[in-house]
Amino acid sequence: MGIKDWTNDSLHNLLGFADSALASYLIHVASKGNADAVLRTLKEGGVDIDAKEGWREFASELVGRAGNKGAPARSGGGSASASSGKRVTESDMRKKAAGYSLLEMQDDGPVARQEDKPLGEGTVITKSSKGSSSRKESRKEKDSKSERRDKESNTDRKDKDSKADRQDRESKSKRRRRRHSDSDSEDEVVIDEEALWEQREKRREEMRRKKKKPDEEETKMSNLTEEERADLEREKDKRERDEFAKRLVEKDKKKQRQLDDSESDDSRGKQEKEALRMERLKKREDKDRRLARGEAVVLDSDDEGGNSKKKAITISDMRAESRRAYLQKRTKRELELLERELQDEEEIIAKLGGSSKMTAEEQRELQLKRDILRMAREHGHVDTDEAEAAKKPDGFYRLPEDYDEVDESGKKKSRAQKGEELLTSRYVEPKQEKSEQQLWEEGQTQKAAGLSKHKKKKRSGDEEDDDNKYDFVFEEEQIDFVCVDTNKGYDNRKKRQSKKDEESVKAIEEGGDALEMRPATKHEKILEGRKKLPVYPYRDDFLMALKDHQVLVLVGETGSGKTTQIPQYLHEVGYSELGKIGCTQPRRVAAMSVATRVAEEMNVRVGHEVGYSIRFENCTSKKTVIQYMTDGMLLREFLTEPDLKSYSALIIDEAHERTLHTDILFGLVKDVARFRNDLKLIISSATLDAEKFSKYFDDASIFMIPGRMYPVDIYYTIAPEADYVDASIVTVLQIHISQPLDGDILVFLTGQEEIETANEILAHRTKVLGSKIAELVLCPIYANLPSEQQAKIFEKTPKGARKVVLATNIAETSLTIDGIKYVIDTGFNKETSFNAKTGMESLMVMPISQAAANQRAGRAGRTQPGKCFRLFTAYSFQNELDPNTTPEILRTNMCNVVLMLKSLGIDNLLAFDFMDAPPPETLIRALEQLYALGALNDRGELTKIGRRMAEFPLDPMLSKLRTELDRSPHNVILMVCSPLSPGKTVIVSEKYQCVSEVLSTVSMLSIGTSVFYRPKEKKVHADTARLNFARGGGGDHISLLRCYREWAETDFSPQWCFENFVQVRNMRKARDVREQLEGLCERVEVDHTMSDPDNIEAILKAITAGFFYNTARLGKSGDYETVKQRRAVYIHPSSVLAKEEPLPAWVVYFELAFTSKEFMRQVAPIEPQWLVEIAPHFYQESDVQDSKTKKMPKSK
């Protein structure tokens, strides 16, 4: 980038180019009117001013600008420029922007800055998007970020330089990722996301390595030609695949051994054997851990290693043979037993006088036994057949032979291929074995389908004799549904589409045929696809409408293509020449994947003409004309660019979801649109609730685009169900046997626990029914599930089986699963609500709204006509459910929102134009809290600290502490870094010499509580793994710290996470946050490398300094009560302190949440004396020495 560019940029942007401290200092120097001094400072600051021309102009311009604006901007606080429709001039904006940065400086040089009070508040510079990208480019470590994006192939070089073990780990993790993306190949969206994620991870990985030796890399990179790079890439790929396959083979072998109970590792190569033995030794050492994983039970006997190859084969064969014989014998015995039992029971029944006296439960059990017996007998034949087949060379035991062959050949590549084949053919294998059984099962399904028709009395004449045989599944507990209405989305589409449209579509289709004559390029195909989207026929109409109206409400069902197409249309007709076209999304992945898709359609690279910006990742450039972003990101941009000057059009997508951020955006954007007549605004929503949006935006016109929905039949229960989990399970089975086997089932439940329960019960019941019904593939999905298991829901359903997805409302909006034809809606979800009076958040199971129910039903009609079974009555749908979900803005703590609005200059919050105004109490509560935090003064105006807080990406709600601003020796830093508890904790940690530790802890805390994975079936193991981190004391906070540290020590190994029941995904998030905070620390010159890992007391003290408000002590009754309000609280059962004996007398907690009780989450033990020491304005000596708490003599 040329220097000239800089001089033409705004002052604001200018500041972004260098590191902030230097920039501030430059301003300061410039304000004294000496351009030479500016140049000198630049030189001192490490800028190579001799290399290029233009710095002198730069300096003089800087002097010119800074000279005028330095001092007055200091008052900057609550200028009401953007509020209440007042027109904002550009100079206002500039002044405001400058207000963040041009603050009084007192000293003269970088050295003095550190001693005195130099940084003041001037160090934090709010950023515009341009500024941030330029700043990044100026920093050395981030220097070639964009370049790196293009040149990923260089990783290979670096690999060679790095240590072998590290390399291994990396490739492992890559392999793992590769596997994911492979398995997802059917699902378009997932591919995108996975690929994006992969790319992103790669980049990060490189960046981290880059940090270690940047210069070397630079040269190497530039020396490589395109070809060399491609070669390296290929080579690396190959190597990775080989290793991957090797591992696969190893793994499958283990599994096989488990299955066969034979020790067939004889065929392994010598080397491998040795390695394996070593591995085994290692494994034995941490047997606990392995047990915790619950998979590693195949510890081979010790003698096995010494056996010769030949001998081992015979022995293992013999063993297998004898086991088979034993199993047969055992089966026979069991059968006899069952038979006898059944006979006995039947006799008893006969004596008692028929089955009528039995309870339903007993009858079912009896029936079950009968069927098991019958089935087992039928199976007998199959088994013998299989035993026969096993003796043939390519019969039953094909798998191990494959491996032998592979091992002997010694060719890595062939092994790789075989391994992969084996992996991919996983689903086909059993079917080949059981082809007979398969046929039989299919027959059963058909019969079941016939049966259901009979039940519906549509074909009463078809009654067959053997119906009763299969009737046992639901004799008693069948739920009756009634079909009330049909969602006619599909028909509507047909009606709405005019003749002209049909013609055009036809023409396109014909054109498509013509194109097939010569092979169409990928891009051409994509363009064809674009024309087939429902939105396409409306293109011109829409653009006309937009010409006439500034604000449009766009209603289009999911799948109409509006998110991808509308921005392109705008671009095509030249809106992009006036400024960027922005499009907001509520979710990060959505922003990323849509941007990728659109870039593909436009045949450009992501980050060039089409880009996205989300937290941690700004993938845009100066060229960017279509920018996708998360709505929170646009909100952030308001801070630096309140008039959104760089945008010519703005699309607020998924407006119907009414997230907190969208709701605030509405208010801001409406305001901006009033004084910027050239800004086009499109509010895009999926529901017909557009009236409300239209009204809000001064009766904006509504533009409808039909979706691509298929009709969904809605069924309600006739009577209300008492237990919706149980009801949903019954319904699943009911659908499974009564409906044709051509669509998957999606069940909406409320949380992890319910999902696991349902999963368990379903698994059990299908097991009991055995092959009487077709196979059910159970796929649980919730946010806290490890991603590799989440990926399972996108796997294609094997033939002859049916997939059942058990989901939370994550499946309602966040992800789309193809092939769903049946939706079971329990009618509930979990919802937070905020009680302004007590200031407590609670998370409880609540009935959903009608809109949410319809959204859920819509999930059944994505690819084909579907059915939705609602486990509530039509009456309660009409009369008991709210029409719409309460917008988030009415349910949450407004602290953050208020702070942000205040920092945008909106002083009168009650007058802010909310679409749904939050209750005044909530606002008042938020104001109070912010006052207590020192963010607002007693007139309700934003303080300097408040301004800093607004820029800090952490929630002010996390703390309720009063700042200690006047007393702290760390005044300066406190001011800059905001007094939020995590922020404050970081600052105080400097005093206690443990910044590094506290940074880790804080980032772990900030990502929430879901670091540890705890599946129901392995909860004991998971708990032990977790308690391992607690060893050594220090409560949850220190456990989290240990967890992060250990992970970092393994070089962020995913394998380590797996072994310790830790979620890789969330750990990565923590790492991102930590990096962000590190950057902050650098900026305020806190030495974040300061570390004192073993001084738990110091770390806890630092934490207490941030959270001293959140303390509780053990009362006489054995329960805790908060120190301040004396409210009874309990340690959350997930805490490592929950079972500790004796319980610590005083604790500090991270958050309080009401679920079934008032639980403290993330608890750490403290000494009461610390409170007086750390927060003397808050705690007196008398507070900490009453009741039975022993006073510990403190002598450090």
Added chain:
DNA sequence: GGTGAAATAA
């Protein structure tokens, strides 16, 4: 004796 829904933010 007892447990966390989903997303976002320089």
